[in-house]
Amino acid sequence: VRSFSPDWRWQALWWHHFFLLWSITHGQTRYSIPEELKRGSVVGNLAKDLGLGLSDIFDRKLRVASESDEQFFTVDAGKGELVVNDRIDREALCGQSTSCVLPLQVVVEEPLQLHRIEVEIKDINDNSPGFLSNELSLKIAESAAVGTRFPLESATDPDVGTNSLKLYSLSKNDCFSLKIKEMEGGKTVPELVLEKPLDREKKAVHKILLTALDGGNPARSGTSQIIITVLDINDNFPVFERNNYKVTLGEKSVKGAVVLKPKATDADEGLNGQIEFLFGSRTPDFVLSMFDIDALTGEISLKGELDYETVKSYDIDVTAKDKGSPEMEGHCRVQVDVVDFNDNAPEIVLTSQPKPVREDAPNGTVVALISARDFDSGENGKVTLQISKGSPFTLKPSFSNNYALVTSGRLNRENYSQYNVEITATDSGSPPLSSKKTIPVSITDVNDNPPVFSQSSYNVYLKENGVPGSILYSVSASDLDSGENAKISYSILDSKVQDVSVSSYVYINSDNGSIYSMHSFDYEKLKVFQIQVQAKDQGSPSLSSNTTVHVFILDQNDNAPSVIYPSSAALGSLSHQRMPRSAKAGHLVTKVTAVDADSGHNAWISYKLAEATDASLFTVNQFTGEVRTKRAVYEQDESSQRLLIEIRDDGQPVQSSTVTVSILLEDGLHEPILDLEQKVAEPSRKNGRIALYLILSLASVSVLSLVTFVILAVKCIRSSSSSSSCCMRRSDCDDYKNPNRNLQIQLNTDGPIKYVEVLGGDMMSQSQSFRSCMSPMSEYSDFTLIKPSSTTDFKEVISVLDASLPDSTWTFESQQVRKGQEEDMMKLGLKNRNSWGQWCDL
Structure with missing residues (x-):
């Protein structure tokens, strides 16, 4: 009993481990498939073979893991079948091994169970035998017996079993045959x-085709051409x-270590017997x-x-060659097997790339899947x-x-936009080897700014x-968020400027x-x-904010003074006036009136006598x-006086314009003479005819003026409410509000023309009308009605006047009353607004 007690203890220990293993692994299933199956090919019904239902695949999270680096198989969750996931090359996996089995681990959770299955990969005849080279050169002495x-170069075939290399054949020839030599290891x-003696003189070179065939159906083959050169003499080769x-070598063998020292002999003498060693060609x-x-x-070292x-493992072809002529060779093979050593550190492999994590992600969110591996075996291959x-x-x-990297704490992108997670892998070798891998994890933003x-x-x-x-x-606007949440686009909110959309005035670049x-x-x-600008980010939902841009237009002195009187339309810049030689000092000859469409200092007008006769x-x-006389007129003064008057504004740069006034001094003149459409008559013309024309013209104009004043007086009396002038109807005032750009000009001067009203139709109309009134303060009692000779000049006057006012219609008196600006009244020479009514009462 004592002699069997140790065996009994070992048997009890063995059964204990067996039942412990059986509680975890219930059994092992084996499948057999040929290599090179298409992806998706069915290996077997895994769920049925393991006794699981289709619902268990989802509920119990069935997973299949391969012990190799690649995942060749996967599970069809709908059918419970094990299917091919990737191309399987048996030769790449198992080499020349006759048995090629891929172990798989099937993990089922809740409760946790581990099943080990094996998939045997059967060879198919997918590789042809092949030689290392397509051509082999041999030198054979003609004295060869x-x-x-x-020995020839052996062919290799990655296939195994019946599909591996089976036989060689030699093309038809007269001197050689083929034999197969069995070597150690199969x-x-x-x-x-050599079947017949060689005769170099008859045939110096023999070319024979060596063919290697495998046992597949159909058989595959590979060829190599043998070129035999027949040599003379030296009929013994090294042996x-x-x-x-x-030979076996440790993996950590140092450089220079001696591997093997093979020996060879040659029966010849002298140079024919001296041997040189070298590796095969x-x-x-x-x-x-x-x-x-x-x-x-x-x-060999x-x-x-x-x-x-x-x-x-290494297979080395060693050649022993003598120095005879011709050279003779002997061959041997050296097989060097390498013994493994723990020299590989464990590796950390990312099964899936880390995914960006929202900063509000809950604990347990999976970030990445990783696995650890070590090419060593045993304890040296265990990794933590x-x-x-x-x-x-x-x-x-x-x-x-295999591991899952998951979140275990609160994330805050504003503090850390990215974490570099360092993972250390250590094996169980002695001494242990380790490696580290840093996994960058980006934190994505939530649009909250x-x-x-x-x-x-x-x-x-x-x-x-x-x-x-x-x-x-x-x-410019900034956003504390990142990515699309911080990408800002700008836009202008719709608003009105003078009843027109602000988008017709300005536009904004949405990017900058x-x-x-x-x-x-x-x-x-x-x-x-004002411009309302909105900045909106590209988040979901998007956030926005607004700001106001106040745009102030600054006035520039871009308008030169425009002469209103004397009218220069008929005679260009020349105005003709008549003055009696009996005029005293301070006599009012005429008055120049101009306006400037600018504002402020740019519209302040001053008059200056630039040149004078x-x-x-x-x-x-x-x-x-x-324009007044500084003294009384002398008899020696010339009868024709010419004045050049410059009108300047107060802007920078200064804008100016000029007007030329021609004054004719005459004896016994009691009537005012205004601008003429024609030049002054030649002195040679007859005085009687001129006087007749003047009397007829003055008489007709006087009758027309009397009728006009009577009509205006009646209209002013009937008007229900007073207007700025009796010479203007209320309907005319109402017309200021309509879209037509009607223009009315009223001038109050102390010169020959005391009141002027201009009524214009549409800006493009070809008809305009003028009316004038005389003041009782006038030194003369008559007037002259002058019609512009050019519509274009009149349009220019209107455009200059209209540019200075915001409304579509324009009236000197009403505009001045609204502004109440003394300088504007000075520009027009309107020092007493109450005189308007007095003139119209006449």
């Missing part, structure tokens, strides 16, 4: 057998002690970069760093993960070294007559807030207006424009 064998090497050598580059061979001793995870402290994240394990303007309101001062399309001002003018502004028409005879009042 019949039956001599020459490998076969084709050998070329190795062994045809095959096998078809040795791959990765072998040449890893090993070196001494040409004299044949010693390590010159690179071995990596078990990259290459586990740790996350850096202080971050609001944690790792939640799932299965087979509206745009804010840099100022609550803006004042913009803009000069008139600017270039259309020029920038007025740029408003720059405000541009749609056209040039005229201070005389528009002095100030006799500057000592006349003077011009700087403020009223009255």
Whole structure:
């Protein structure tokens, strides 16, 4: 009993572990499929084989994980079938291994169960046998004995079983046959057998095609051409002690370590018996970069760093060549197997890229899926993960070294817009190896901040007559949010400016807030207006804020004074006046009246006598424009006097205009003579005819004036309410409000013309009318009615006058009464507004 007690203890321990494992893993299922199946091909009914219902796939969160780096299989949640997820290449997975099994882990939660299934990958004949090179050169002495064998390059076929390499064949020839030599480990090497003696003189080169065939159905093949050069003499080749050598090396072997020292002998003497060692001519580059061979001793040494995870075994073709003529060669194979060492640190792999997390995300929100792996095996391949402290994240394990990175604390984008989560992976080796990986996690914003303007309101001062399309001002707003929530667009809220939408005056760049003018502004028409600007972000829902831009138009001196009297329409800038030689000092010759459409200092007008035939005879009042005599007229004074009067405003730069007055001194003149449409008659004309024409003209004008005054008086008496002048009807005042741009001009002067009224139709009309009244203060008792000779000149006068007023109609007297500006009355020479009624009473 004592002798069996230890075995009994071991059996009890074994059964204990068996039942413990059975409580977790209920069984193991195995499937068998061929390689290269299409994606979506069914492997087997996993749910049925595991005894699960279709609802368990969702309810119990069934997952399939592969122990390899790639996920070749997945579960069809609708049918419970295990299907192919990716291309499966058996040769890439298992190489030349006859058995290729992919282990899978099926994890079922609630309650947690682990099932292990295996999928056997069966080989299909998808690879053809292949030689390392398509051409092989051999040199054979003609003295070679019949039956001599020459090893050839073996073909390789990644397939296994019946699909692997099965046989070789040789193309038809006269001297050679093919034999297959069985090597240790089941490998076969084709050998070329000399069947007949060679005769170099008959045939120096033999070309034979070597074909390798596999056992597939249909069979696949690969070829290599053998070029045999027949050599003379030296009929013995070097021979190795062994045809095959096998050596094991540790993965951490140092450079220069001796791998093997094969020995070879040659029966020849002299140069024909001296042997040189070298690697075969078809040795791959990765072998040449890893090993070196001494040409004299044949010693093979390590010159690179071995990596078990990259290459586990090396096959080296060693050639022993003598120095005879021709050279003879012997061959052997050296197999170097690498022993694994724990030299790989664990890796952290992102199964899914981290997703941005809203700053209001609850705890437990999945950010990313990660997995850990180690290419080492055993304890050296076991990996544990740790996350850096202080971050609001944690790792939640799932299965087979797979984890979920989830939130575990409050997030605040305003404090941290991005977290760099550092994860450390450590294996269980001795000493342990570790690696770190930083996962950036972006925090997305919630739109909780509206745009804010840099100022609550803006004042913009803009000069008139600017270039259309020029920038007025740029408003700016900022938003504490980010991304689309902070992307701001600007717009102008609809409002009215003089009953016109503000969008017809300005427009705004929605991207940068720059405000541009749609056209040039005229201070005389528009002095100030407001723009309501809105800044709106692109969040959902969007937030906005408003600001007010006050635009003030600054007046520029862009209007020159316009002469109203004396009228220069008929004779250009020349006005003719007559004055008796009996006039005393201070005699009022005429009065120049001008207006300026500008405002303020730009509209202050002054009069100056620029040139005169006799500057000592006349003077011009700087403020009223009255032209008076400075002294009495002398007999020696010339009968024709010419005055050039300059009218200037007070703007910067100064705008000015001139008017020329021609004065004719005559004896015994008692009648005023105004501007004439024709030049003064030649002195040679007969005085009788001129006097007759003047008497007829004055008589007809006097009768017409009398009739006009009677009509005006009757209308003024019948008018229900008084107007600014008896010479204007109430209906005329009402017409000021209609859209037609009717114009009325009333002038009060102390000169020859005491009252003038101009009634115009539409601006484009070709008809205008004039009326004049005389004051009892006039030195003369007659008047002259003058009609403009050019409609264009009259339009220019109207446009100059109209530009200075905001209303569509214009009246000197009413405008001056509203403004109450003394300087405007001075410009027009209206020093006493009460005289209007006195004149009309006549």
